[in-house]
Amino acid sequence: MSGKVTIATVAHHAQVSRQTVSNVLNSPHLVREETRGRVLAAIETLGYRANQAARQMRTGRSRLIAVRIEPANDGINGSILDRFLHGLTEAAAPAGYRIMLYTATGDDNEIATYDDLLASYDLDAFVLTSTHHGDARTTWLAEHDIPFVTFGRPWGAPDRHPWVDVDGAAGTAEATERLIAAGHRRIGFIGWPTGSGVGDNRREGWYAAMRAADLDPSGLERRVDDGVAEGRRSAQDLLAGAGPTALVCASDSLALGALRADARAPVAVIGFDDTPVAQAISLTSVGQPLAESAASCVELLARLLDGDTHSGRPQHVLLRPHVVVRDSG
Amino acid sequence: MSGKVTIATVAHHAQVSRQTVSNVLNSPHLVREETRGRVLAAIETLGYRANQAARQMRTGRSRLIAVRIEPANDGINGSILDRFLHGLTEAAAPAGYRIMLYTATGDDNEIATYDDLLASYDLDAFVLTSTHHGDARTTWLAEHDIPFVTFGRPWGAPDRHPWVDVDGAAGTAEATERLIAAGHRRIGFIGWPTGSGVGDNRREGWYAAMRAADLDPSGLERRVDDGVAEGRRSAQDLLAGAGPTALVCASDSLALGALRADARAPVAVIGFDDTPVAQAISLTSVGQPLAESAASCVELLARLLDGDTHSGRPQHVLLRPHVVVRDSG
DNA sequence: TTGTATGCGTTATCAA
DNA sequence: TTGATAACGCATACAA
Numbered sequence: 001m002s003g004k005v006t007i008a009t010v011a012h013h014a015q016v017s018r019q020t021v022s023n024v025l026n027s028p029h030l031v032r033e034e035t036r037g038r039v040l041a042a043i044e045t046l047g048y049r050a051n052q053a054a055r056q057m058r059t060g061r062s063r064l065i066a067v068r069i070e071p072a073n074d075g076i077n078g079s080i081l082d083r084f085l086h087g088l089t090e091a092a093a094p095a096g097y098r099i100m101l102y103t104a105t106g107d108d109n110e111i112a113t114y115d116d117l118l119a120s121y122d123l124d125a126f127v128l129t130s131t132h133h134g135d136a137r138t139t140w141l142a143e144h145d146i147p148f149v150t151f152g153r154p155w156g157a158p159d160r161h162p163w164v165d166v167d168g169a170a171g172t173a174e175a176t177e178r179l180i181a182a183g184h185r186r187i188g189f190i191g192w193p194t195g196s197g198v199g200d201n202r203r204e205g206w207y208a209a210m211r212a213a214d215l216d217p218s219g220l221e222r223r224v225d226d227g228v229a230e231g232r233r234s235a236q237d238l239l240a241g242a243g244p245t246a247l248v249c250a251s252d253s254l255a256l257g258a259l260r261a262d263a264r265a266p267v268a269v270i271g272f273d274d275t276p277v278a279q280a281i282s283l284t285s286v287g288q289p290l291a292e293s294a295a296s297c298v299e300l301l302a303r304l305l306d307g308d309t310h311s312g313r314p315q316h317v318l319l320r321p322h323v324v325v326r327d328s329g
Numbered sequence: 330m331s332g333k334v335t336i337a338t339v340a341h342h343a344q345v346s347r348q349t350v351s352n353v354l355n356s357p358h359l360v361r362e363e364t365r366g367r368v369l370a371a372i373e374t375l376g377y378r379a380n381q382a383a384r385q386m387r388t389g390r391s392r393l394i395a396v397r398i399e400p401a402n403d404g405i406n407g408s409i410l411d412r413f414l415h416g417l418t419e420a421a422a423p424a425g426y427r428i429m430l431y432t433a434t435g436d437d438n439e440i441a442t443y444d445d446l447l448a449s450y451d452l453d454a455f456v457l458t459s460t461h462h463g464d465a466r467t468t469w470l471a472e473h474d475i476p477f478v479t480f481g482r483p484w485g486a487p488d489r490h491p492w493v494d495v496d497g498a499a500g501t502a503e504a505t506e507r508l509i510a511a512g513h514r515r516i517g518f519i520g521w522p523t524g525s526g527v528g529d530n531r532r533e534g535w536y537a538a539m540r541a542a543d544l545d546p547s548g549l550e551r552r553v554d555d556g557v558a559e560g561r562r563s564a565q566d567l568l569a570g571a572g573p574t575a576l577v578c579a580s581d582s583l584a585l586g587a588l589r590a591d592a593r594a595p596v597a598v599i600g601f602d603d604t605p606v607a608q609a610i611s612l613t614s615v616g617q618p619l620a621e622s623a624a625s626c627v628e629l630l631a632r633l634l635d636g637d638t639h640s641g642r643p644q645h646v647l648l649r650p651h652v653v654v655r656d657s658g
Numbered sequence: 659t660t661g662t663a664t665g666c667g668t669t670a671t672c673a674a
Numbered sequence: 675t676t677g678a679t680a681a682c683g684c685a686t687a688c689a690a
Contacts, residue, residue: 005448006683017661022685032659049448053385054683057666062382064429069415079408079605086398089430098450099430100393101418119334119378121427228609256609276408277609280557280585335667346677351669361675383667386682 005048014042025050062122065092065301066100068110068129079276080290081129084151087294088127095302097124107136114140125301127151131163133197147304149297153316155197162300162315164293168198168272171286171321172205172248175270178323179246180213184268188220188244190234190254199223202250202272220244224254231257239265246270246329252278252285259283259328268329282327289319334377343371354379391451394421394630395429397439397458408605409619410458413480416623417456424631426453436465447475454630456480460492462526476633478626482645484526491629491644493622497527497601500615500650501534501577504599507652508575509542513597517549517573519563519583528552531579531601549573553583560586568594575599575658581607581614588612588657597658611656618648 011018016039023030024039031039042048056062067088070081089099102117104110114137117123124147128137131152138161141148150163172189179187189206192199203221210217219242222234231254238244239261246268249255255271259281271278274287296317303313340347345368352359353368360368371377385391396417399410418428431446433439443466446452453476457466460481467490470477479492501518508516518535521528532550539546548571551563560583567573568590575597578584584600588610600607603616625646632642 004683007685008683018684019661019686020659023660026685030659035659047444047448049445051451051683052449053382053391053451054666055685056382057386057668057683058685060666069411069418071412071415079411082398082408082411083400085414085430086400086432089398090432093432101414101428101430103415103419103422115376116378117427119376120381122380122382253609276604277606280582280606281610333667336669337667347667348669348677348679349675352676355669359675364675380667383682384669386667386684387669389682 005046006051007048009046010039010042010048013046014039056122060122061305062124063097064100064121064123065097065125065127065298066102066117066123067127068104069101070103070130080273080288083290084129084294087291088297090291091295091298095298097298097302110137111140114144114146118146124305125149127297127301131155131197133157133195147301149300149304151293151297153197159316162304164296164300164317164319166288166293166321167318168202168321169205169208171272171288171323172202172250173209174205174321174323175248175272175284175286175329176206176209177213178325179248179268179270179329180209180215182246182268182329184244184246185215186220186242186244187215187246187248188222188235188238188242189217189248189250190222190224190231190238190258191250192226193223199250206248226251226253228253228257228260231255232261234258235261235267239267252283255283255285255328256281270323270329274324278324278326284326284329285324286321287324288321293317293319334375335380336377339368339371339375339377342375343368385451389451390453390634392426393429393450393452394426394454394456394627395431395446395452396456397433398430399432399459409602409617412619413458413623416620417626419620420624420627424627426627426631439466440469443469443473443475453634454478456626456630460484460526462486462524476630478629478633480622480626482526488645491633493625493629493646493648495617495622495650496647497531497650498534498537500601500617500652501531501579502538503534503650503652504577504601504613504615504658505535505538506542507654508577508597508599508658509538509544511575511597511658513573513575514544515549515571515573516544516575516577517551517564517567517571518546518577518579519551519553519560519567519587520579521555522552528579535577555580555582557582557586557589560584561590563587564590564596568596581612584612584614584657585610599652599658603653607653607655613655613658614653615650616653617650621648622646 007018007021011021021039024036092099102113104113126148128150131150133156153165191203207217224230224234235258247258249271252271252273252275255269258269271283271285274285278285336347336350339350350368353365421428431442433442455477457479460479462485482492482494520532536546553559553563564587576587578600581600581602581604584598587598600612600614603614607614
């Protein structure tokens with residue numbers, strides 16, 4: 001059944017030269033229709049698939065995209081990467097690309113890994129996650145002219161490279177509006193300390209939605225590190241002060257904590273990220289369109305790699321998250 | 330700085346032939362020490378890394394291992410794969426292997442993917458997860474002589490292939506013993522319906538531990554589909570009947586449900602898998618040694634691929650999970 | 659429209 | 675112990 005089917009096998013079977021087979025694959029318009037049909041039939045019959053290694057030797061392209069897999073660090077939010085990776089793999093396959101994994105500790109180590117991966121496997125591109133302020137990785141990649149796309153905006157830096165991101169502000173705004181529509185007037189926000197792009201962005205949505213509804217957000221906000229305990233403390237604190245009847249949180253961890261602030265004074269709570277935890281405890285949460293984000297990453301990369309770079313189409317994609325309604329709000 | 334450093338560049342730099350460089354890399358014993366030193370120095374200086382594509386053309390080996398990434402289906406337990414994948418990637422790198430991802434829906438589709446991956450990328454091996462009864466994949470791979478290892482025992486089938494698994498029974502036994510040591514006498518078990526290898530195995534540990542302590546397990550067991558609601562119902566059911574004071578569960582989902590069975594009659598609960606959910610709600614849970622499992626998979630594969638197959642070392646690895654103690658039990 | 663020749667970077671075979 | 679040469683499978687320039 002097998003026994004290494006090469007372009008020569010196909011050529012022999014279809015009674016043409018090896019070159020003609022190659023043409024059918026790479027420049028079909030050069031081949032007469034009848035010949036092409038014969039060759040394609042042979043390819044089908046023999047189950048021929050081009051050998052990537054050989055192709056790569058000639059073209060210098062591996063059709064491989066590398067992504068870093070991080071340890072599920074904080075656990076509760078880590079499970080997002082899982083779904084993103086799945087989406088990436090699924091979107092890349094039909095475009096003819098495969099996903100290769102790597103790990104790294106810190107930006108410098110990651111850059112060294114790029115070098116290694118590039119030299120050994122001739123990677124076509126990288127997908128970067130968790131972009132942050134002063135990201136050395138994007139600088140290095142850009143300098144070396146390596147195609148890449150980030151999942152996450154280049155916070156605080158000029159966006160010279162293609163990126164895909166989720167509009168966190170739109171998410172918290174939708175959550176806030178939903179609570180307003182449900183009759184809440186004093187809606188609090190628990191988020192991360194000022195300075196993180198993602199965190200500030202999520203806070204923005206709540207703030208804007210409150211103002212848009214002529215509600216006063218002052219005193220209704222706490223900024224703390226991520227964590228269940230922190231969420232709980234912040235919620236208790238708010239409850240004792242401004243006394244919100246609902247809370248929008250920057251993460252499911254914070255939301256889970258908020259949910260347990262006070263059993264006697266139940267507040268509506270909406271989390272962020274729609275993690276497994278939210279599903280498990282029936283927490284309403286803002287869910288990111290991870291599969292769609294991944295597909296967009298692949299699309300931007302494919303465009304880059306297939307030379308279509310000057311088509312003028314947008315290099316940036318901002319996707320809207322949506323509130324997944326459950327029992328908590 | 331770069332500009333494609335090949336074996337020829339190194340040869341030139343070290344004043345030797347290309348072949349000698351290759352020998353230094355692949356058969357060092359053939360090269361005089363002084364020459365070898367010179368070549369290695371050149372390699373270091375130039376930052377040479379062998380081109381995998383070219384190497385693969387000659388050797389037929391890609392140093393690529395494929396793993397399937399599944400959609401985080403049920404969410405709560407899906408996050409396990411994440412950590413396993415990370416471990417795999419981390420363990421494979423030092424052994425000179427890289428991890429490639431693929432997706433598939435159903436065994437047949439997965440087998441078609443094998444064929445594709447093998448033909449295009451010359452994959453060296455596969456790591457299979459979620460093995461099940463009558464697994465068509467292992468049969469196919471074995472028939473085609475493709476090296477592979479499964480994470481999960483070949484339930485109900487003769488184990489002709491290398492596998493790595495976690496001793497679920499040991500985990501639930503440890504959980505049960507822990508509860509016994511804490512003074513509990515009536516310890517219940519909530520697990521999955523009879524017939525799933527993993528589920529039956531986890532039940533075994535509880536049963537054995539109860540008997541070993543001269544405790545009567547009868548009436549203290551419920552078998553239901555996985556899920557928070559199912560866990561809750563089962564726990565309420567048990568509480569109303571045999572009245573256990575503690576519960577061992579086959580999953581964190583079930584455990585979470587059990588925890589909410591009755592706020593007025595708190596029972597000790599221990600879950601399984603130590604998912605992010607367990608961490609979030611401070612649920613004591615049996616944690617699988619995922620990184621270690623992944624490392625074992627790589628080790629078994631490396632042994633297989635490096636021809637060391639007849640060394641007589643064991644092809645099966647059974648690892649012990651451990652209870653991660655938190656507030657619930 | 660089709661066929662011939664060449665080279666990508668590496669390793670295996672063989673000769674020096 | 676080292677070096678020359680061929681071959682892996684494919685794609686490109688060029689000739690027919």
